[in-house]
Amino acid sequence: MPAADWRALRAAPRRRTAVSRAQVERVSARAVGAFGLVFGAQTVPLAIEQSKYLVDGAGAALMAVLYGSIAALAVATFAGAAVRAAALAFAGLYAMSLLAWPFLVVDTDAMSGAQPWLYYLCTVATTAAVVATPLIWATAYTIIVPAAYGVLRLTPAGGAVSPLLAVLDAMYAAILGVAVLVIITMLRQAAEAVDTAQEAALQRYDLAARQHATEIERVKVDALVHDSVLTTLLSAAAAETPEERALAARMASDAVRRLDEAGAEGPRANDRVSLAVLVRRLRGSLAAFTTPFVVRVVNTAGVELPVEAVDALASASMQAIVNSVQHADEPGRTTRRELRIRGVRAGGCVIEVADNGRGFDPLTVPESRLGLRMSIDERMTNAGGAARIDAAPGRGTTVTLSWPAGVEEATP
Template identity: 70%
Template sequence: MSVSRSQVETISARAVGIAGLVFAAQTVPSALAEAAVLRPGAGAALMAVVYGAIVALAVATLSKVAIRAACLSFAILYLLALLSWPTLVEDFGAMAGQVPWLYFLCTVATTAAVVALPSWWAAAYTVVVPIVYGIVRVSPSGGAAEPLLAVLDATYALILGIVVLVIITMLRQAAIGVDQAQEAALQRYDLAARLHANELERVKVDALVHDSVLTKLLSAAAATRPEQQALAARMAKDAIARLDEAGVAGPRSLDRVSLGVLVRRLRTAIGTFNASFAVRVVNAGGVELPVEAVEALYSAAVQAMVNSLQHADEPGRVTRRELRVRGVRANGCVVEVADNGVGFDPITVPHERLGVRVSIEERMTNAGGLAKIESLAGHGTTVILAWPTGAIGGDA
């Protein structure tokens, strides 16, 4: 299974949440011991703020709620705690040779910044935090370490932060490439399917021309007696009428299937996705649609769901998705694919992007239906598919 950008963000966030709990547990003995050298109450307050932020970070990453906010909050609080450390130490002598316990959470803070911030801001944070620690380390409040030792400690923290930054950035870029490749494959598949359908229709028309039209026209040309000519004329007229009907009807099928068939196919498609859609079906009983309409509604709905999976997610937020199918009278249907994701401005979609224009809009138009896209940046997207065109707003 391919890894999407949203999956990379989820895995990275959960890793920092779990690592935060593990590293925090390891620092508890040092934090309790060093609380005695801080100002009265400062040790308990500092532990409450830092450990509380780590617990909130773990809860957010595991529940996939407000991940970016939790990561950013911890990164900021950690930097503030590091900057305030010199003002909190009361007994400098007792700190001699000691390592401030905040040091052991440095990598957790830089990783949280990588998850929460754009790459350049995360890189700046990854550099600044070890430098601040190195300055604190050589001060009396930080144990008055030798400059070389402070540099080594800061460099070690810097290297770990850069490694994490590079790994997550590379995973993000790889996931973006996978998403783009998947979208391109879907576009190629759609084009191939359309070409295949056109080829089948061409073969059908060629067979009709060869087996019926040409035969009857040749029979008409060979007729010599008046009764033969009259019969051949009627046959030729019938053949030409059939050819006209084939040209008008195109590839459409007169066969009809129940709306329940479309619902079952859509549920099966949802089962193959790595995210769930809430399904709501209204008035499906007794509704029958042409096969072509069902195929168009199914393909367009699946493309809309794939678009939602690829583009709607925002790191730090849980995206809710819903598929709504509504029968309209006895021969109509409206399918809605909705999410509360990042949204977009449909006007800004490039013309060459086939996922919306060809796979959804043109497919529905060619089948005699209608596709309507309602979206706003930051407020989610709803794709409305209707067959026939007048089904939107129709009574169920």
């Protein structure tokens, strides 16, 4: 993988799975566990009282089964393990308890007009079914179980109430169950829509990141070709004196080295190096030129920059230096050139390549000229920095490179 592509993908946010649906399921399950404990606790006194009307031991066994399954459901929901199994177990045990109730009651006279304590757990059971089963089965359970309770109410074991009251009790339980079913279903559907949109957005981001990495690599290659190859060829073609030919030979050697390094470049950590390393690198590069530069260095102590920023600053500075050497001189006039390097706080840098030569109008530079646009401006932008060119015909040129972007405006 190209280095720029690798760095761009590494800098991108890590891909994560969609969690909206999982959050809905977790909240729903914990609500069932919590309200199950609350509703169960409220029915304990009535369950103890009505256990006297059941077969000996049946009341205690029924309470142990239902309350035990509610406790297991609460533990499972808050632990996040075996939630569906615990909810399904409680829903099934509740339905079986409801069907077994008429066969367990022995004192039907005492139950006359009374409300079986199982009624108060009906909504907990229907909600558990919604959590544990698919929509079609949850809907069936939400309708059938309240209907079964309504039938139970008509029997002597269920209080032998009037059909109207039995229907009202069944409808009330069904309405509560359907309301919970609708709310959870809507939340699930909304969460699925969010998950789908999030997944699509992540895919689009991945595509954009790859395209951006490809564009960065293209700019890097274009800048490398211009800086190292094209500049070397132009210098060699224009060389007339032995000094100029020697300079062209050194530039050709440097171009070959940089091409080899670019071909072998791979992923590397985002290390930080001292600004002094950049200063030494630029001084060493200036030694290859016969044209003198005045070098001024300020506030480099303690300043560290990322390797990628150092590479961008060094390459863009060298392109500005080469441009000055090739284009700034005017016949019959001595051109003064300066390289100014200034550290900014602990992690910033501003570099100025200035001359008082012939200058130019940046607005008239054609798009086909890559030296300013790609080798300087885009290179600094891709590294998180900025470049500014101040030039005018007859008044010289100053190229200002700053990293990170905006650090120049933030300091005097």
